[in-house]
Amino acid sequence: MSLLTARGLAKRFGGLHAVAGLDLTVARGEMLGLIGPNGAGKTTVFNLLSGFLTPDAGDIVLDGRSIVGLAPHAICRLGLARTFQIVRPFPRMTVLENVRVGALARSPRAGEALARARDVVARVGLGTRERVPAGALTLADRKRLELARALATGPALLLLDEVMAGLNPTEIETIIQLVRAIHESGVSILLIEHNMRAVMALSQRIVVLSFGERIAEGAPADIANHPKVIEAYLGEEYVRAAPA
Amino acid sequence: MKWALAGGVVALVALPAVLSSYALTLFILIFFYGFLGQAWNIVGGYAGQLSAGHAAFVGVGGYTATMLSIELGLTPWVGMLVGGALAALLGAIIGYLGFRFGLRGFYFVLLTVAFAEICRVAVSNIDALGGPLGLYITFTGNPRQFQFQDGRVYYYIALALMLLATLIAWAIERRRFGVYLAAIREDEAAAEALGVNAFKYKMLAMVVSSFLTGVGGTFYAFYLFSLQPNTLFGIPLSVEIIIRPIVGGAGTLFGPILGSFILTPLAEISRRYLGQGGLYGAHLIAYGVLLIGVVLFLPEGAYPRLRRALARRAGATR
């Protein structure tokens, strides 16, 4: 049985169809990659799934329950957590305090939440930086913190929005290990990623989005050679190369 | 820290024995404004929702208890709770509109100011509430009427109010409620994504804060024996309420108290020496300069700075 099912999901901004009738499922225990050129509507999909935007049409079912119209905090408590593409740490709180906010969603008692937060912080490898204010972290550590906070809410499904963007190859390698470990601990993952090598290495299945529609779906090896995918990306390259 | 706190409280309890009546008055004002500042701190400091119209809650609380006492003979000891409840209701209305409609920063400031001003103009135009001249309370010295021959009773009530509000702030700070308020202040969308119902917690903060402020209105009315719409609902009182926690450190437990110990004596001195001879508004100029100075040079307030300095000294002597 699938953990998350979205059917006919649509969102328009003015005249622009950001997401147009998208169907998407994530199976329990799956790691699904969501890729596509810039402006394909990937982040809009995340905002729709996590309740930050309300779809114009379509249904979203999490664990057998429709979550359309629920507020982000309610969706989080039902087991869907997300990270933000541009990380949003609470800058004046320490790393541990940041993660505790997430942990409180599962353990309302402050003491328990703190213990839980400490566990998660150690898991993502920020143990030595527990007491550092989040505003003082490097980008790589902020990405880990973003991951840790979402993880602390105890999600069944984790939505990761470009957790590797802006990192160097060594840092990317450690984040790949981390995401894999989280997945192996039983968390299903939906991943937006621009780093092709990372998506190919991590995902069991990949969905390709272009102009808000699904243009391809399949195993990583098939996707890499899919003509429509190549066209969509080449099109983007062409647009990028053209003089502004 | 615990011992220093306990010692401080004991000293404040024993203090009236050696105070002159002028010093007693000064301390009453320090505690009272410390109390109002702490009440504001819950929504303005911890939750980061800048209400610039908190005078409205003082006014609603004060007028309610006074009217109940004058018209129905209800003791202000009960009236103060009714006044607090009505102030909390107003707080809930303002909060609901502000938070439901997503008013932040500048827009929320304007909303709170607009509500306070509407209350002020409305009360000034209602004859049953005394119109622009307000209400006067006859002094009877009857404790049942919240009136005392001995000024030290006001001292202890004001001290108790300040300690009560601080206890509530402390309880909030160390629970999930407080952690969530801090998260909302730092980044509301990120907090929502982590399961924080921002609307609910902002509403709760607003209701607790406006209830306490409304209770303060009763003290204000029965300590001064008079209520005028321009003083009880006016912007100058709102400024008095927010400036102490901001100078002392908004969103910290002892910021409002420290701010009151710094500012109340200054305000009283300037009022005493400059307020006479028609020098209106002198202390408000000082407040304006102070606000500017704090923003430019001490944005987190005095208390965090003081705490770090003390920690350094403790580290050095060890």
Place this chain on the structure above:
Amino acid sequence: MDLTLVMQGVLSGLLFGGVYSLMAVGLTLIFGVMRVVNFAHGDMMVWGMYLAYMLATRAGVDPYVSFLVCAAALFALGLLVQRGLVDRIVDAPHEMQILLMLGVALVLENVALLAFGPEPTRVRSPLASATLWLGPVFVDVARLVTFLVAVTLTSALGAFLYRTDLGRTIRAAADNTYGALVIGTDVRRVYAVAFGVGAACVGAAGALVSPILPFQPSTGLSLSVASFNIVIIGGMGSLLGAFVGGLLVSLAESLGAVFLKPSLKELFSFSLLIVILLFRPAGLFGRRSA
């Protein structure tokens, strides 16, 4: 319902609206360029009024002449506030800017209170006693002149912003600070000029309105509220919106005064503010911005 009274209300409202437009254009210019809300806007305007008052009583200069001096003086004040205060915290959290501007408003209002006392005054101008009759309604000549000068100034400001290089740079900075930085504009200079010009608007507006509106230091707050009403209706940052919004809000207030007790006029403005805040989405001509 007395139709003449309503027509009279419409006419005075529109004529007074010229000043409101000028005032609101100043506020929206400052906001558009710097994303800073000038809480002291109305208090700055009151200083324009008192300057005109001093020039009239001490030097016998008519406010319809001295408005130029007042504009220049407020330009300097705006420049000072921007360079000395706002410039230091452009990148600070939003609350800090709000508190800073509240501080400036407190200082300006209460220095005026200290200097001039709480009693209302007005500036005498020979024009103020003349009236023209247009059929059943009369036109206050002072209001008419105030309106014409205010609209002329607003148009001149529009021409400056749309036809000169500096003006275009200011608008570019308002649209995109980062882009302006990249193409090598001196953003700090642009900010200072914009704040100065925004303040000069209320300097002139204050002087122009001083013969027709009795004022006191606390008038600043109601003028600030009117400015906020206008720029939120017109769309924060939109110049055209501020201009049209000025006429509309003035009209609404004037008609409100026809139907309501004078003491309730304030109630009307603040209620208008709340309604506008709640249903503000984009303003008449504005882009949405928080």
